[in-house]
Amino acid sequence: MAVPNPSSIEPRRPTLADVAAIAGTSVPTVSKVLRGGTDVSLAMRRAVMAAVESVGYAPREPRRPDSDAPVLLDFVLSDVHGSWANQALTGVEEAATDAGHDVVLTIARGDGTWVQHVLRRRSAGAIITLVDPTSAQLAALRAGGVPLVLIDPMSRPPSDVASVGVTNWDGGRVAAEHLLALGHRRFAAIGGTRGHRYSRARLDGFQSAVQQAGGGPVLVEHADWRREPAALVAEALLDVPDRPTAVFACSDLMAIGVYEAARRLGLRIPDDLSVVGFDDVPEAAWGSPPLTTVRQPIAELGAAAVRMLLRVRTGRLAAVPREELATELVVRASTAPPAA
Numbered sequence: 216m217a218v219p220n221p222s223s224i225e226p227r228r229p230t231l232a233d234v235a236a237i238a239g240t241s242v243p244t245v246s247k248v249l250r251g252g253t254d255v256s257l258a259m260r261r262a263v264m265a266a267v268e269s270v271g272y273a274p275r276e277p278r279r280p281d282s283d284a285p286v287l288l289d290f291v292l293s294d295v296h297g298s299w300a301n302q303a304l305t306g307v308e309e310a311a312t313d314a315g316h317d318v319v320l321t322i323a324r325g326d327g328t329w330v331q332h333v334l335r336r337r338s339a340g341a342i343i344t345l346v347d348p349t350s351a352q353l354a355a356l357r358a359g360g361v362p363l364v365l366i367d368p369m370s371r372p373p374s375d376v377a378s379v380g381v382t383n384w385d386g387g388r389v390a391a392e393h394l395l396a397l398g399h400r401r402f403a404a405i406g407g408t409r410g411h412r413y414s415r416a417r418l419d420g421f422q423s424a425v426q427q428a429g430g431g432p433v434l435v436e437h438a439d440w441r442r443e444p445a446a447l448v449a450e451a452l453l454d455v456p457d458r459p460t461a462v463f464a465c466s467d468l469m470a471i472g473v474y475e476a477a478r479r480l481g482l483r484i485p486d487d488l489s490v491v492g493f494d495d496v497p498e499a500a501w502g503s504p505p506l507t508t509v510r511q512p513i514a515e516l517g518a519a520a521v522r523m524l525l526r527v528r529t530g531r532l533a534a535v536p537r538e539e540l541a542t543e544l545v546v547r548a549s550t551a552p553p554a555a
Contacts (some may be wrong), residue, residue: 288316306519369408383417391420402430408440453488484549
């Protein structure tokens with residue numbers, strides 16, 4: 216009698232019963248949570264999500280929409296205020312329309328119920344941006360058969376979650392090289408939220424280029440991606456002897472805050488201070504003077520995420536896809552050589 220090769224035996228797949236046992240509930244309740252049911256308490260939903268992550272449960276294939284229903288794709292983000300979100304939405308909607316699909320906009324509020332909404336809608340996939348989903352939330356979506364793509368994730372994405380982003384580190388480097396070529400040697404930089412992966416990458420790229428060129432230390436503050444906090448920290452950075460002659464802001468909105476700080480201090484841009492932003496949202500070109508910035512292709516990010524999601528839905532990929540779109544420097548009137 217042949218003895219089976221242990222390496223050829225497929226490991227037992229976790230089941231809904233395993234999830235129910237860990238969560239201390241029934242299989243129907245677990246199934247209801249993974250369908251986005253509303254008649255389950257918040258505590259039980261969280262227990263089921265944690266159990267799903269703990270046992271590693273996942274369905275054998277992504278959910279399929281009803282044959283006579285339109286294919287819905289969820290676009291999940293924290294809010295729709297500001298040009299960045301609107302440009303990303305434009306790219307998502309155009310690519311989805313080209314594929315014959317509809318887009319549902321889901322706002323991810325702090326209570327985490329957005330996961331339930333996505334599961335209940337039976338959407339064919341979710342594109343997530345400006346949100347830092349927990350590992351339990353990601354596990355619950357996968358267990359519910361919802362394919363995922365993250366746009367420029369705030370934290371390092373799990374190995375089994377697809378993502379599309381931009382060359383953030385290289386964008387920071389290019390910003391520094393532009394200012395160094397103009398002759399600047401005293402720098403400040405304003406990051407977004409401290410823990411955000413793309414903020415760290417932009418700052419690291421900028422600082423690395425300055426250090427390689429033998430420039431002085433870069434003074435760094437953070438302003439959580441907001442204009443007024445950026446104005447306050449920029450004012451403190453610039454109101455000192457031997458002040459920086461150039462500031463790199465990790466978003467255009469924060470760069471506009473630097474403009475406000477310069478006006479309060481009586482500094483002229485670019486005569487007394489050069490400023491570089493990041494994003495190239497429309498407001499960058501409307502500034503006085505127009506803002507030099509690192510352009511990221513925001514609408515293209517949204518479109519690339521849709522195309523990636525449609526590939527992920529097939530379930531036939533050899534590896535979890537990762538994609539980075541190129542950034543580029545857009546030189547306008549906010550940068551010049553430092554004053555003598």
